[in-house]
Amino acid sequence: MVVPVPSSFLILHGYENHRPAGHWQRWLSLELTARGHDVRYPQLPDADHPDLELWRTAALANLATLTEGTITVIAHSASAMLWLREQSGGSRPRVDRVVLVSPPEASIVGEIAAVREFAWTPSEQDHETPLDLGASDALVVFGTGDDFAPHGAAGIAPFVAARTVDLEGAGHITPATGFGPWPEMLAWCEGLPAFGA
Template identity: 45%
Template sequence: MSTYLLLHGFENRRPPGHWQHWLAGELRARGHEVRYPQLPEPDAPRLADWLDALTEHGTPPNDGDRPEGEFVVLAHSLGVLLWLHAVAAGRAPAADRVLLVAPPSPRVAAGIPEIAAFAAGPAADALTLALAPVKDTARLVHGDGDPYCPEGADRAYGIPLGLDMDHVPGGGHLNPGHGFGPWPAVLAWCENPEVRITAREG
């Protein structure tokens, strides 16, 4: 069985209606280990505190605890920026696979005082170098019409960083407000990395 680490976004207190909450339950029911921590002060997050929490919860199980299976990270929204900062700082967990879902654009994040520090960081070329060892394991999932990334996450992140990408038509921010509570396609990807995430259904 595999281990999954779910990283939530800004102002997210892990509500039952969110696809990550649903996914955590589905994965646990299948016998997987799931880590879905409440990151500190989600309404006024501090990057340093979130990086510390990622370090705390992101240590993969050792071989004695998990003789088989993958360590998989699924980050949504501000959780994606957290993971990118961790990569650039050499603090990202050693994951077998990473799913980066609906990151806010640097311009939008910089305009929100509570999360502006997450927007400030290494330039795209530096991130590209930092991601080089892991980009083959990372996939970006984005929807069109995302108000938090109006230029499109493919342009803001996917193309500059050379990431594998899945596009969900009409997906918006890929959150409950855009209809993403249960999300069978992500569950299907968790258990089969060949699955493309292009809709709600698997």
């Protein structure tokens, strides 16, 4: 399914991310905007000392402004955990498509005081019925060698109703591992073949 123009996109960054020019999320926001889509890429409050409730409020407020075409959420790292928590008993927002990029594992996040409250752990229910990620088209992308998710897709695949992908050597999927421009993510956002499908 090719995503119609215009469609709506919410891009949510992670911990310590001040939306630098070289990050794939900023590149993606510019590319999608240039193609005629409605894009929100908010600076979430106090990225170095995030508060779960403030980030939640900001994310949901931005999501509520999206009305054009197909609605897609792209969340990285701490925001990916935020989305998982919302689907696990928060407001459970519904969108058309969602991609979670590099959600950290709870055991690792628990060691980082600034984001400890963001940690998501699969519930007993998720072990029986994989968690609905709030979209009919859901994808979770990991990079191998990610210190924040050492088990990669295998750590989450059994517990979420989503296709999972491991990208060889991509680490935490940041500019440091070569993710400034990310054409494959742009292709996925537009409903074109990407990530092996």
